[in-house]
Amino acid sequence: MGSESANSDNSELAAELAKASEKPANFGSMGSVSNGSVSNGSEFTGSESLSEADSLLPLSVIAQVAAGAETSTQITVNGRSIPNSWASWARWSENGQTRIGLSDGAIAQLVGADLLDTNAPDRQPIQWFSPMPVTLAARQIGAFRYLDITDWARDRGWQLRPNGSTLDITAAVSTLRALRQGNQAWGPRYVLDFDRPTAVQLEEDGSTLIVALDARSALPPNSSTLDITAAGNRTIIRIPIPSGSRPRAFTLVQPDRLVIDLRPDWLPSRSIAWANGLTWRQQYLSLGSARFPVQWLELNPRQPGLRLRPLPPNAAGQTGIAPLVQTIRQWEAPAGINGGYFNRNTQLPLGALRRDGRWLSGPILGRGAVGWNDAGQFLFDRLQLREQISAGSQNWTLTTLNSGYIQGGIARYTSDWGSSYKTLSDGELGILVQGDRVAQQLTGGTAGSSNFPIPANGYLLVARSLSSVAAALPVGTTVRLQSSSNPSGFDGLPQIVAAGPLMLQNGQIVLDAKREGFSDAFIVELAARSGFGQMADGRLLVVAVQNRVGGRGPSLSEMAQLMRQMGIVNGVNLDGGSSTTLVVGGRIVDRPSRSAARVHGALGIFLNSP
Structure with a gap:
């Protein structure tokens, strides 16, 4: 949930990101504070933000944490099972006492608490039906960040009962006493009155x-x-949501109230140091009169243990798509964003994904890509993979490697594609190469009707609209393969994600979508967008931009300008539209979870070696 007051744009964002100084937390809105007490206030005045002096009031730190913990994703609340991916809990012993932690996603979405600004990963201020923010101790365990709720829950009359791998939470049931509606300049406001604090879950469904x-x-x-x-x-x-609006909710006290605003400028500004080397930020950025909600992860690649990895939707092959949150959880990544393009019908990749030196799928059309290694070297450029086979005096340049992109000529598929290949066009010829020799030829029928095996100790060549190759590569023929990247700097980088277009190089916008084979319709489209970039000091930004206030998402040109405004000097565009999804701690943070499409690949962020 966010704060009630509108948040101003930061037109000097790049300068702010370059500062080493730390800012006090922005605690949102909770009624007017006077000498530690909270007045009733009026939910319809729009004047319930804390003053600057109030925001500097001391916080209540609940508990310290120690090493070692058990974790599980099975939780019940008042006897009701919670199936969501963000609902995770942990148990550990500290000073001879059992401590219970909930993932910050569960605190936010299961309880309805607002996560406030923090520059300390081990401290998380929250606001939930209280006159002042309360700071909970936090600890990173695997893919989740757990907040110690042991004392916080006890003080609110909750009972926490670990039952094997399940955490049973029993909370006092409140009474909804009144529901009022009013209108603000930005749209409707709903106020719910309770006799005591209550757990709140908000979900957008269209x-x-x-x-x-x-x-x-x-x-x-x-x-x-x-x-x-x-x-x-x-x-x-x-509650009906007006077109172009999203909810922003917060709680007040005396009496206990939940306030829900439905407004076009729904995103509250936040800066949360989520882990060492990883900060989650969100705010509006402006281009002229347009205001865009931008959420991003700021990464320090020099942080020990922080790693980035391309993530396929499954480990068995390249066919298939899945919700990003599922892929992120499957690989146990703390955070991630959607990756390259794919064919939604065939569920096959249309861009490069190289993991630990293995091409899970190859690049197409010389599109924008980023390659890196764990030593902190990054390369942003347009990527081509040149592969050539030769037999005797004949040579053939291959069209693609492990790709769903169909071209006439010869494509190559390895076991990273899967154990077999299903024909993508009519009349394809399969040539199995094992030990550098042609072992078998297979003829396919109509598209999708034939499966060719892919040898584990070789590869499969697929000839499309090139019948002459059958006679040129009979069984027993020795085949030589050469492979290299352009630019050659990509050859030495074990991790690569390609989507495109390339946006920035050396601080200059180099956007040329036509050169990278994108259609005219794609070039002018306004849509949500994902991006990945590098700042001048080496920090990395993982960026998600949704629809502008009162309109649709950014164009490619606007996305490039936004990335440059954020301080990115080298950057690439990723798949966008309904694919744009940013996941932190097991939950989607940039869009309603029901609106996120299934995707093929992802860029995963790990805090220890994956």
Whole structure:
């Protein structure tokens, strides 16, 4: 949840990112504070932000943490199982006492607490039905960042019962006493009054906001035009979302209230040091009169243990797509963003993915790519892979490697593609090469009707619209393979992700989508976009940009300008539109989870060697 007050743009973002100084946390809105008490305030005045002096009030630090922990993703709340990927908990012993931690995603989405600014990864301020923020101790375990809720939950009357691998949470059920609606300059505001703090879950489903409460309803019948379903100690409210708006919610006290604003400028500014070397930021950036919600991860590649890896949707082959959050969880990455392009119908890659020196899929059309190694070397450029086979005096330049991109000529497939290859066009010829010799020829029928095996100790050549190669490469023929990248600097980099277009080099915008084979329709499209870039000091930014206030997402040109405004000097565009998804700690943070499309590849961020 975010703060109530609007957040100003930072037109000097690049300069801010270059500063080494630390800023005090932005604690959002929680009513007007006076001498440690909170006045009722008015939910409809728009004036409930903390003053600068109030924001510097001391925080309450709950607990320290120690090494060693058990973790699980099985949680129940008041007897209700929580199946979501972000619902993870941990248990550890400290000073002879058992401590319980919830992942920060669970705190935010299961409880409804607002994660506030912090420059310390082991401390996380939260705001949830309290006059002042409370800072919980945090610890990084695997793919999650856990907040110690042991004392915090006890002080609120919760019971935490570890039951094998399941954490049973029992919280006092509150009563929903009133629901009011008003209008602000930005759109509708809903205020829910309770007799005590209550767990809140907000989920966007298209044009509807689903508000799920661990609260019984005391609302008079027909007192609201909203769709309200009350059953026992559970109340579900469905609120229509105006076109172009998203919810921003926060809590107040005296009485305990949940305030939900539906507004075009929904994104609160945040800066959270999520782990050593990884900071999660979000705010609006402006280009002229356009304001874009930008969320990004700032990475320090010099941080010991921090690694980036290309991630396929499965380890068995390159066919298939999956929700990004599933891929990230499968590889146990703490964070990640969607990667290159793919064919949604065939579910095959259309861009380069090289992991640990192995081409899982090869580049096409000389598109923008980034390559790197764990020593901190990065190369951003347009990438071509030149492969050539020769037999006797004849030579053939191959079209693609492990790719769903179809061209006439000869393509090559290795066991990284999978154990077999299903024909992509009519009348293909398969040539199995083992030990540098042609072992077998196979003739395919119509597209999709034939499967050619891919030898583990060789590769498969697939000839398309090139029948003459059958006579030139009979069984027993010795075949020589040569492979090199252009620019050659990519050859020595074991990790590569390619999508395109290339956006920036040496601080200059070098966008040329036509040169990289993108269609005119793609070039002018306004859509959500993902990007990856390097700053002048070596820091890396993983960027997701959604729809502008009152309109659609950025054009390619606008995305390049936004990346440069953020201080990126070398950068590449990744797949975008419904594919644009940023995951942190097991949950999607940049868009409603139900709106995220399945994707093929990803760029995963690890805090220890993957």
